[in-house]
Amino acid sequence: MSDLLRLRHLEHVTDYEEGDDLIIKARSKRSSPERQCCLLVNFVKNGTKKGQRYRDEPIRRQTVYIEIDRQRYKCNECGKPMYEGLPDIDTRHDMTKKLLRRIQKDAVEWPFNQAAQVNGVDAKQVERIFKDYAAKKLNGYVPTMPRxxxxxxxxxxxxxxxxxxxxxxxxxxxxxxxxxxxxxxxxxxxxxxxxxVEVVCQDxxxxxxxxxxxxxxNADVVIDKYHVQRTSNRGVEAIRRLFQQDVSKAERIHLKNKQKVFLARWETAKPFTRNQLTALFTFFPELKHAYEWKEAYYEIYDATSKAEANERMDQWLRDLPPAYRRPFKPSIDAINNWRPWILNYWDHLQTNAxxxxxxxxxxxxxxxxxxxxxxxxxxxxxxxxxxxxxxxxxxxxxxxxxxxxxxxxxxxxxxxxxxxxxxxxxxxx
Ligand SMILES: [Zn+2]
Structure with a gap:
């Protein structure tokens, strides 16, 4: 039965079942203190800590504990107490190193709850083991800086x-x-x-x-295209909400849950969405306006050169109706505060997509x-x-x-x- 153990430094004493678990009693083949102490190696045995249990890998889904009466020692020079060393055991997690390595590997590969299940431990313990392991593995991790x-x-x-x-x-x-x-x-x-690093793309x-x-x-800042464009969604949203307050109850129901539709890009919208928009615009021509200003803002990025983009920005700012200045403030601010870095997009064509x-x-x-x-x-x-x-x-x-x-x-x-x-x-x- 000793092959149940499969551990180098321990030998099988006996084994028995306790409830659903298998307990394997074992002892060190050669017992010695876990650390050196004083220069003169001079230890005396000093009792045992009985029935210490350590998890091992389950055998056919049965939970296995290795039970050891752990020898205690005392250093004869300084009197320091010490336990016997157990090279096969990880005493921090109270399990065999074999099981520990298995859980570490499974915790990386699988969700924690699955890793826990196959190894017969609970997910919290898998998490603790993973954190320990990851801290060691990633200690000193330094990302390589890209272009x-x-x-x-x-x-x-x-x-x-x-x-x-x-x-x-x-x-x-x-x-x-x-x-x-x-x-x-x-x-x-x-x-x-x-x-x-030559380009940093940021919001x-x-x-x-x-x-x-x-x-x-050596880096140019490029403001991410989508973060710029998205500001105009807030404009059309604000206008829709303002508008919704002024319409009758029946119309409001019509407008409800239509936020998403207004955010769709006309160019890429599916026929169904286009039909929805067309219907809404027939009912509420004012919303058509707001939508078009949002679209125009997006279309700044259709420019094929920095100069053209600059021109489109000027035009958008100049022609925006005064009543829309407030709802579209985030879009106006983006241009006013970030224009050179937004324009850098046309030098590098990079986004955070x-x-x-x-x-x-x-x-x-x-x-x-x-x-x-x-x-x-x-x-x-x-x-x-x-x-x-x-x-x-x-x-x-x-x-x-x-x-x-x-x-x-x-x-x-x-x-x-x-x-x-x-x-x-x-x-x-
Ligand atoms: Zn000592």
Whole structure:
């Protein structure tokens, strides 16, 4: 029966069932204290801690505990108490190292609840093990700075989180809990390779621009196209809402739940949506106006040169009816406050579109009840889907008494967002 154990340093004493569980009693083949103490190695045995139980891998779905009466020692020089060493056991998580490694691997590959189920432990424990493991694995993770860097934020657990990516490769490079200028300074300040960045694509957040100016010497700021265009949705929304207050109850019902229709682009709208819009515009010609001003704002981006775009901006600002200045204020402000950086788009033609679908997917994931916190989401994305680069040498370890081993780590590059998205969408992340 001793092959039940399959552990190098332990031997089988006996085994028995307790309820549904299998208990394997074992002892060290050669018992010795877990650490060196004083220079003169001089220990005396000092009792045992009875019936210490450690989880092992389940056998045919039966929970297995290894039970050890753990020897206690005392250093004869300084009197320090010490336990016997158990090289097969991870005493932090009270399980065999074999099981621990299995859970670490499963926690990266599968949702925590699934990893928990196959290993017969609970999801909270899987989470704890994963966090420990990820902290070690990702300690010192430094994203490689790309030519075109995207800075964006996503709402995860109700807070704006900072996400950077390699736009040309469509990779997510890192996530940080905050986009406060202090945190960003600290974060970017220590990153090597910033001079390689030629373009930073960002939304209209002043701190990003300041940081780029200070820390990315060779980079042009490009304001993300979609963030600019989107401001005009708010204009048409505001007008629709104002308008709704003045119409009869019957008409209001007609307008209700039509927000989405007004946000559709005419050019790409499906026939059904176009028909809806046409019907609404016949009823409410004023809304047609508002819609057209929104569309015109979007169409600034149809310009084929910087000069033409500049001209279109001027024209839009000049011709906008005074009554629309207030509802379309965000769009006016965007041009007035950000024009040179918006225009840089025509020099580089880069956008942050690559991270757009992440919002939905993270929302869906939270709904599925997986609900990873940001740190876990980041670590899991990097460990599960990170592109693996070259191996780097970290130095020599001096663990235990043997000769040192060369510690190396495979460099993690970025996470291809398409892969991450597919995984999130499938509910297997
Ligand atoms: Zn000692």
């Amino acid at each position: 075109v860097l995207g800075m964006d934020e996503k709402y995860i657990q109700k807070k704006a989180r900072f996400i950077i990516g390699d736009i040309e490769r469509g990779d997510m490079l890192d996530m940080q809990p905050s986009r406060r200028v202090l945190d960003l300074n600290r974060y970017f300040g220590s990153l090597p390779g910033r001079d390689n 209209m957040w002043r701190d990003y621009r300041e940081i780029t100016k200070r820390l990315f010497k 690559y991270v757009e679908s992440l919002n939905n997917l993270i929302g869906r994931m939270n709904m599925q009840g997986v609900g990873y916190d940001l740190e876990t989401l980041r670590a899991k994305a990097l460990l599960k889907h990170g592109r693996i680069g070259e191996e780097i040498r970290l130095g020599i370890t001096r663990e235990g008494h043997g000769h040192g081993a060369l510690r190396t780590r495979k460099l993690i590059l970025g996470v291809p967002l398409s892969t991450l998205e597919a995984d999130l969408a499938a509910g297997t992340f």
